[in-house]
Amino acid sequence: MNKIICLFLFLILFTSCKTSSKIVTTKSKAHSSVSNRKTSQLIDDIVTTATDNIGVRYKAAGTTSSGFDCSGLVYSTFSQYDIALPRTSIEQSKTGTDLGKNTNKAQKGDLIFFRTNNRSQINHVGIITEVTDDEIKFVHASTSKGVIISSTKQAYYQKTFAQINRVLE
Numbered sequence: 001m002n003k004i005i006c007l008f009l010f011l012i013l014f015t016s017c018k019t020s021s022k023i024v025t026t027k028s029k030a031h032s033s034v035s036n037r038k039t040s041q042l043i044d045d046i047v048t049t050a051t052d053n054i055g056v057r058y059k060a061a062g063t064t065s066s067g068f069d070c071s072g073l074v075y076s077t078f079s080q081y082d083i084a085l086p087r088t089s090i091e092q093s094k095t096g097t098d099l100g101k102n103t104n105k106a107q108k109g110d111l112i113f114f115r116t117n118n119r120s121q122i123n124h125v126g127i128i129t130e131v132t133d134d135e136i137k138f139v140h141a142s143t144s145k146g147v148i149i150s151s152t153k154q155a156y157y158q159k160t161f162a163q164i165n166r167v168l169e
Contacts, residue, residue, distance in 0.1 A: 043109035
């Protein structure tokens, strides 16, 4: 008798999970233009939140306005909008859609990654704030200057640029 009850409960849970995922899928397709507007506003809000921290000092492993490291700024900014990202830049570089070094596809709100200090793996991240034909500006936590906006036109960032990832579609 217990086996029958367990099987019955399992089927109810399984059916409700399948039904709710269909609703979400249908809803997201039906409201794509609303979704695009919401995503655009979300991206603007994320960039504003990140840039509101300009001037905050650098702090290793920092995730608060008392001090940020680069991935801590990204992690805490996105988490304010209930978007869970990994805590480290190397792990963040594995999330979303990897656009590689294709700067033509870069958009405001994308993550931009670097290999600094002659490192072989990614160790620095920022949030893109502006994209023009020949330049990408991004907010990040610099070890020497704290939270600032920098540009891919700067020689240091040209040389160490690794990839761009889109985490918001």
